[in-house]
Amino acid sequence: MRKLFFISLIVVASLLVSSCCGGNKEANPGEAAIANIMNRKSVRNFTGESITQEQLETILKAAMAAPTAMNFQPWEFVVLTDHLRIEQIFGQDRQGSMFTNAGAVVVVCGKTSMMRKPFGQPEAEPQEVPNEFWFEDCSAATENLLLAVEAQGLGAVWTACYPIEPRMNMMKDALDLPEGVLPLAIVPIGHPAGEDQPKDKWNPEKIHYNRW
Amino acid sequence: MRKLFFISLIVVASLLVSSCCGGNKEANPGEAAIANIMNRKSVRNFTGESITQEQLETILKAAMAAPTAMNFQPWEFVVLTDHLRIEQIFGQDRQGSMFTNAGAVVVVCGKTSMMRKPFGQPEAEPQEVPNEFWFEDCSAATENLLLAVEAQGLGAVWTACYPIEPRMNMMKDALDLPEGVLPLAIVPIGHPAGEDQPKDKWNPEKIHYNRW
Numbered sequence: 001m002r003k004l005f006f007i008s009l010i011v012v013a014s015l016l017v018s019s020c021c022g023g024n025k026e027a028n029p030g031e032a033a034i035a036n037i038m039n040r041k042s043v044r045n046f047t048g049e050s051i052t053q054e055q056l057e058t059i060l061k062a063a064m065a066a067p068t069a070m071n072f073q074p075w076e077f078v079v080l081t082d083h084l085r086i087e088q089i090f091g092q093d094r095q096g097s098m099f100t101n102a103g104a105v106v107v108v109c110g111k112t113s114m115m116r117k118p119f120g121q122p123e124a125e126p127q128e129v130p131n132e133f134w135f136e137d138c139s140a141a142t143e144n145l146l147l148a149v150e151a152q153g154l155g156a157v158w159t160a161c162y163p164i165e166p167r168m169n170m171m172k173d174a175l176d177l178p179e180g181v182l183p184l185a186i187v188p189i190g191h192p193a194g195e196d197q198p199k200d201k202w203n204p205e206k207i208h209y210n211r212w
Numbered sequence: 213m214r215k216l217f218f219i220s221l222i223v224v225a226s227l228l229v230s231s232c233c234g235g236n237k238e239a240n241p242g243e244a245a246i247a248n249i250m251n252r253k254s255v256r257n258f259t260g261e262s263i264t265q266e267q268l269e270t271i272l273k274a275a276m277a278a279p280t281a282m283n284f285q286p287w288e289f290v291v292l293t294d295h296l297r298i299e300q301i302f303g304q305d306r307q308g309s310m311f312t313n314a315g316a317v318v319v320v321c322g323k324t325s326m327m328r329k330p331f332g333q334p335e336a337e338p339q340e341v342p343n344e345f346w347f348e349d350c351s352a353a354t355e356n357l358l359l360a361v362e363a364q365g366l367g368a369v370w371t372a373c374y375p376i377e378p379r380m381n382m383m384k385d386a387l388d389l390p391e392g393v394l395p396l397a398i399v400p401i402g403h404p405a406g407e408d409q410p411k412d413k414w415n416p417e418k419i420h421y422n423r424w
Contacts (some may be wrong), residue, residue: 036245139351
């Protein structure tokens with residue numbers, strides 16, 4: 001009888017283990033991806049600890065996985081990991097500590113023109129034309145970047161650059177950006193020092209079915 | 213002895229179950245979130261099957277979880293689920309089937325102005341000023357939307373609207389958009405009819421360390 005009791009005990013245990021695994025929401029990759037989007041928050045306070053090259057590369061791969069108009073991929077990323085440079089550029093900033101305590105600062109930039117054949121003229125020479133979508137493409141890349149930061153347990157915040165002229169000029173000078181390349185967003189990335197939480201922005205009034 | 217054999221058998225089984233769960237990569241929510249970003253692809257061919265209200269709500273919740281400048285949340289979403297409306301609006305379109313075979317079409321719009329107190333004048337009355345960041349905020353929301361589509365095994369593609377005047381005017385008329393609201397992107401969402409794959413856009417030459 002004691003053995004029978006043991007058997008049933010172990011059966012129950014194994015059933016518990018398997019059911020807990022099956023019921024584990026994190027085991028569903030789709031739900032985990034949605035949760036990551038909902039958990040992303042703006043983090044402005046960092047420990048000063050640096051981030052690894054592997055973390056940075058994962059973040060930049062995610063950024064470059066964003067969709068772009070005509071697959072032109074207009075993005076360029078200036079990655080500041082040298083804390084002397086970060087201090088030089090942002091040390092005097094009103095919210096400078098947001099950058100100087102970060103592990104790295106990524107400046108998401110975009111090419112504002114593209115080489116393209118005139119529409120309906122496949123035989124014509126490609127011409128340089130404005131890329132009217134560079135800021136949309138680079139914004140999508142910036143959001144992917146922020147989500148890859150959240151997914152790795154790091155923190156970041158999107159600080160605006162384009163179209164704020166003084167801010168853009170400061171970045172163009174500091175980073176030696178070439179003509180035709182504009183800075184869209186400045187993103188400090190690091191290890192969160194606080195307990196920032198995501199905002200609940202769900203608002204059904206923003207949804208209009210079939211017409212405004 | 214037979215009972216002892218049973219006991220050990222069940223112990224081994226339960227150990228197997230628990231170890232397989234622990235070792236499952238998908239059980240790491242961060243990796244699943246990164247994988248979802250890397251797996252997102254542009255889908256233009258749909259089965260015509262509709263999508264559920266629950267799927268739509270998850271998609272729109274993800275969109276509204278994007279960051280926005282000064283937390284203004286300038287977005288508005290016109291969601292076309294009525295196939296007669298979709299046919300009316302996109303039936304004559306060059307790539308109309310992309311929309312008419314979709315389960316739903318989401319038009320991501322944004323408010324181009326905001327009420328704000330002049331900087332440094334906390335006692336002043338709020339004034340209506342242009343929101344210079346609406347298209348960046350709405351682009352981030354559109355990317356979240358696309359990622360939530362991918363996470364649910366659905367497909368979608370970001371088709372550009374802003375700043376293409378004729379396209380914007382067509383949408384403003386078709387959707388009765390009020391003054392000060394512009395359509396940024398038109399996103400057909402549905403069940404993929406083909407086997408679209410994500411593009412590999414990783415390009416280390418786009419990364420500039422510490423200066424251009």
